[in-house]
Amino acid sequence: MSVNKDFFQPERDFNYDFQSTGKPPTGWSEAARVPETLVPTHCCFCGVQCGMFLRVANGKVIGVEARDFPHNRGSLCPKGVVAYQQVDHPDRLRYPMIRRGGKTGELERATWDEAMDYIVSRWKQIQAEHGNDAVAVYSGSSMTNEKCYVMGKFARVALRSRNIDYNGRLCMSSSAVAYARAFGIDRAPLPMTDIPLTHCMLAVGVNIAECFPIVMQWVWRARDKGAHLIVIDPRETPLARTADLWLPVRPGTDEAVINAMLRQVIVDGLVDEVYLKERTNGWEEVRAAVEPFTPEEAQWLSGVPAERIVAAARLYGRAATSLIMHGKGIEHSSHGVDSCLACINLALARGQVGKPGGGTMMITGQGNGQGGREVGQKANQLPGYRHIDVPEERQYIADFWGIPVEELPWEGAAAPEMIHLMNDGEIKSCLIACSNLMVSLPENEVVKRALQRVDPLIVVDFFLSETAELADVVLPGTVWCEDEGTTTNLEGRVIKINRAADPPGESREDWRIVTELAQRLGRGQFFPYQSAREIWDELRNASRGGKSDYYGITWEKIDEQGGVFWPCPSLDHPGSPRLFTEHFGHPDGKAKMFPIPYKPPAEEPGKDYPFRLTSGRVVYHYLTGNQTRRLGFLNSQAPEPWVEIHPQAAARLGIVTDEVVRVRTPRHSMELKALVVPTIRPDTLFIPYHYGHEHSVNQLTNPAVEPNVKIPEYKACAATVEKLSAPAAPSGPGDVTINFTPENAPKMFPYEVGETKEQPEKESKTF
């Protein structure tokens, strides 16, 4: 949660600005800003993808206007209001740049021809010497489906490299795999507009108020109808502030609470036995597995008072319709998949999944987080949520693309593993699009070393991100409203982004850049696109018959219906807002339940590092802040990170608000301002993660990953906080509790390229 501005500028005695500070100028000084046209589109930021109009005059985007779209009803958060200011931002990259003097040189202006020729000649040379897999693509999920699809196809068809992955790995991969394992389909099973139908909401590790402000209006609609709200979170977030029950959990121990709630639901006889018998498999194992989780045991593990767990279980269990919403708090974990499965078990035991307004709902973080993982840019996936390991699905896509199936690469490294392959010299060159690894990946120092070993490192972005600063070639891309296409929001609703302005300077749409590279690599025949629409039509057909079937979703239908929910298998199909109403996605139509044992986070506090450090968002910034830190209004509200610390802990250490303190973990240390507030557990520290360089919390976080999906554990590691006057002890191993290390964890990095997966692991991905 943020603070008043006097925290950042101690001399100011008020919190109020007539005008936004800093750039870009809002344009009011020059003109009255009367729009000629209103272009209907959506916000470029989080997974909610609010509808908005852009005000356009003389081909320039001059402002924003509310758009009454079904899921945001005209509302916008502050990020959405000022999103348009990116369009003519002075920091925009307007021409390609090359580091001609090698790694120590400066980035200099270049022509597109020079940049493209350089990239392609280097790639050909590298691939001839080291094999096709030595060139990798690291993509992102804040792009349209069309761009994401082209990225996947580019890596596999033009580069013929197995190493393609995307930043959704760091975001949603836990819940994606949990849903695929439990339900057979990875999608939130119900639309946001269903939330008011519920009688009890359980928010687990999701700060809806700050990360998805627009979802709050649906939460409040439910509250107005009398629904109860339970929040499980180590911090008293604005959502928890108004909840009926707040369960302040130790970071990384949510499974204990959820399992204990399920046990209490069983004890109280609130289980829907008929539903479990008819619609699920594996209930008996789950029932046995939660038996040891008495409220007292859960209190011991999680720090939540036992009474509250029991009260929460009854409040949840007695509600006729109940909805669990979960987010990054439980997913950014070395057992993220299990935590999501524990939530699913609880909802299934109450017979909720498939009911209008009931069940579980993952709150996807990135703009196109849902679409980005379905259209084939994930290491193990092909378009339509097809799996690269399944022979029939491989064959289908190879035939569709017109390449021999043996030419289609196999699964490559996941995003965090690519860093290690770069460090080991297996990946010689990497194309990074729509990602800012230098802020987003844990252990920034290691990431920097790895990226510096990659030559050439090519970054496509529209602002010079912390990662682009290290690049050998920087290619200017476009912001969202300079291109058209579709995205899939957190409900699975496919929506349409429209073009409102032309790309500035020499910048080009990302898909044109990649198409051009493919042509120069001699694979142009597979990328004959002249417009985003052609890519969409190809993607629709590629996904046909897959789990995420987009075939029936035409751009016209999106406009007519206010978005279309996949699966939509035929042109006359209206789409599927609610899933699992009658059957689940597995062949037998039943949901699978998995017994979930308690697993601690990989690193827990010890004598030298007595706190748990967790990280998260503030409402003013989006992901690595490369966009929002450049927008004056947003940046002035939260220009730098801070560490939240409880008054009891602060008093013990003699720390006061506004004081600059040092936070240290076994990896690194950083200095930042302390905010002493009672809205956090006394054993927990919180730092927002949107900042770069010396302000990046990911200097400190633990690079341990979930063994299956490789999502890093951003939300829990051991740390200590000290006054600057304390002697600067070097960050080092010290006394921490290591539960789980790269050495003793199964299938952790370093990743063996070409490894044969063991059957259970393979099953977890094959759906």
Next chain:
Amino acid sequence: MPVKTLFVDPSRCIGCRACEAACRECDSHKGESMVMVDFVNRGMSVATQPTVCMHCEDPLAPCAQVCPVMAILITPDGVVQQADPSRCIGCRNCVYACPFGVPKFDVKARLMKKCNLCYDRTSQDLKPWCAQVCPTQALWYGNYEEFINQREGHAVNLTAFGTQSVRTKVYQVLPEETPLLDLAALLDEARAKGERGAGNQPREEAWVL
């Protein structure tokens, strides 16, 4: 026709300042924000409070009453406008007179500035920017009947300052007097029927509110 006005419910405010950002998009103040969001006491809570002009009705808006040059005009539907630039002499009487602390004096422009309920938008049946974007609908625009049909909470438009009361066009929303959920009973039940025997319960961690 029922009168549309603004309803302010601080309990729903999440402190996102979307209202401040959106207020800058309004034609009537051209890039300047007339709404304020403040943490009530960040050292205690994450509670935040949006402040907008309350558009006092009875007695007549104090800011307009004290204006020596009649620069603050009131529309027939009760919207108290900001100072007319051609009349305002920059005396700041209004700043000191306002019981809610709303008018701000822009030193550079030598002009009092405050919310005029997005008159350019509301006159065209659009919502004011702040209520239009508010993600939680803590700022809500519409008429009283609609509000009480849809929402929890008591909407009041009478504020008492000592012995003097001010009736305003804008409503503040107070929480329901009886909470929907008897939490104490639920926790008592959890203690009584808990698995462990009565009397040897560990105390809740002292810091849990």
